[in-house]
Amino acid sequence: MTKALIIGGGIAGTITAIALHEAGHEPVLFEAYDRGAEGVGAFLTLAVNGLDALLPLGLKDVVRRTGFDSPRMSIGLGDGTRLTDFPLGGALPDGTVSQTVLRSELYVALRDEAARRGILAEYGKRLIGASQTDTHVRADFSDGSHTDGELLIGADGLRSRVRTIIDPDAPPPRYVPLLNTGGIAEGLTLPDEPGVLNMVFGKRVFFCHVVSPDGRVWWFANPARKTEPTASELAALARDKLRKELLDLVSRDRTPATGIIRATREVYPAWPTYDFPSVPVWHRGRMVIIGDAAHATSPAAGQGASMAIEDAVTLAKCLRDVPEVPRALATYEGLRRERVEAVVAAGKRNGEQKVIGPVGRVVRDFFIKRVFSKPFDEDPNAFMWEHRIDWNEKIAA
Numbered sequence: 001m002t003k004a005l006i007i008g009g010g011i012a013g014t015i016t017a018i019a020l021h022e023a024g025h026e027p028v029l030f031e032a033y034d035r036g037a038e039g040v041g042a043f044l045t046l047a048v049n050g051l052d053a054l055l056p057l058g059l060k061d062v063v064r065r066t067g068f069d070s071p072r073m074s075i076g077l078g079d080g081t082r083l084t085d086f087p088l089g090g091a092l093p094d095g096t097v098s099q100t101v102l103r104s105e106l107y108v109a110l111r112d113e114a115a116r117r118g119i120l121a122e123y124g125k126r127l128i129g130a131s132q133t134d135t136h137v138r139a140d141f142s143d144g145s146h147t148d149g150e151l152l153i154g155a156d157g158l159r160s161r162v163r164t165i166i167d168p169d170a171p172p173p174r175y176v177p178l179l180n181t182g183g184i185a186e187g188l189t190l191p192d193e194p195g196v197l198n199m200v201f202g203k204r205v206f207f208c209h210v211v212s213p214d215g216r217v218w219w220f221a222n223p224a225r226k227t228e229p230t231a232s233e234l235a236a237l238a239r240d241k242l243r244k245e246l247l248d249l250v251s252r253d254r255t256p257a258t259g260i261i262r263a264t265r266e267v268y269p270a271w272p273t274y275d276f277p278s279v280p281v282w283h284r285g286r287m288v289i290i291g292d293a294a295h296a297t298s299p300a301a302g303q304g305a306s307m308a309i310e311d312a313v314t315l316a317k318c319l320r321d322v323p324e325v326p327r328a329l330a331t332y333e334g335l336r337r338e339r340v341e342a343v344v345a346a347g348k349r350n351g352e353q354k355v356i357g358p359v360g361r362v363v364r365d366f367f368i369k370r371v372f373s374k375p376f377d378e379d380p381n382a383f384m385w386e387h388r389i390d391w392n393e394k395i396a397a
Helices: 011-022 048-057 060-064 103-116 161-166 231-236 239-250 257-262 304-321 325-352 358-371
Strands: 003-007 026-031 043-046 072-077 082-087 099-102 120-123 127-132 137-141 146-149 151-154 174-185 197-201 206-211 217-222 271-275 287-289
Touching: 003 011, 003 137, 003 146, 011 026, 011 048, 011 103, 011 304, 026 146, 043 103, 043 304, 048 060, 048 304, 060 099, 060 103, 099 103, 103 120, 127 161, 137 151, 151 161, 161 287, 174 257, 206 257, 217 239, 217 257, 239 257, 271 325, 287 325, 304 325
Parallel strands: 003 026, 003 151, 026 120, 072 197, 151 287
Antiparallel strands: 043 099, 072 082, 127 137, 137 146, 174 217, 174 271, 197 206, 206 217
16 A cells, blocks of 8 residues: 655545545645635536546546536637537446536535545645655645655646656746636526537637526636736736626627626636646656646646546556556556647647637638538547546556
């Protein structure tokens, strides 16, 4: 049994802890903040490849209880044209389709499940350093404490401390010139089928909404920002100012966006978009990074959470089947790197369609209409949805 110190108690870290526990190891979660993430964050859609990876961990139904089915995606333009709709990755053999869920509710469900299984979590533990020997690793925290284990896993996100400990020359994340915001509107009656993601390449902003089974309308928007905003600039773009900007951006579109934004009590504070084209070093000795720490992808890929789940399950399998921790970590990277870098590249391509000026928009809309005027011979994103991990298949180094 390996004692694994998992830095980061969010969704990626918690699923990793559960996967390692299922593989017979002893995970301990360390969260920098002094409490959990209840009520924090927007929403996400968890794709079928991620849901399938949760099945052997007994987590698929836990996730399904927190969200709602999102079987399809509809694509349209700001002039009101609906171009096509198609399955969002299809369905698993038992009929399970992609799920849309509030990030905070997903976090709480996973946290409670980890606690039920006896997995220890410690809060207020901000990692400041780590060292290792041939057999052990030590984590040092800002409160003056330290902990020893046999493995250190960085599930600490985009600004990962573990990543810089492993490789002080690690590249910074790449800014994608888009902001993210959104909210939940109430009191509207829209004709849309519940669960279908209605995505619109608007004249000045990309906008998506989905009607939940209870009638509320969940939505997000991606205002373009050519240069990376500072923290003070983001703080200034808040509440009524952000709402006013969004209403101006959607005002030329013949879509429900204006009514949706007006019916939203609280618009989420805007945050920038980042990705990692490639992180050269994922592991060193007994330390490794997973999820956004290793391969953050633009939300345009719709795969961020699913990639973290696949990481967690693959890492657990490697540590279960491959003798010696360093060899297991090298095997994990070998199994994951090519796939995640392809997903990051796909996310960048998808996101680039959202960052276009007036002339470029006309050209973009022309080609989008041509692309969607006939059925796809092959879905270019199929490699993302169709990936499967066999928990029972033994991994060889």
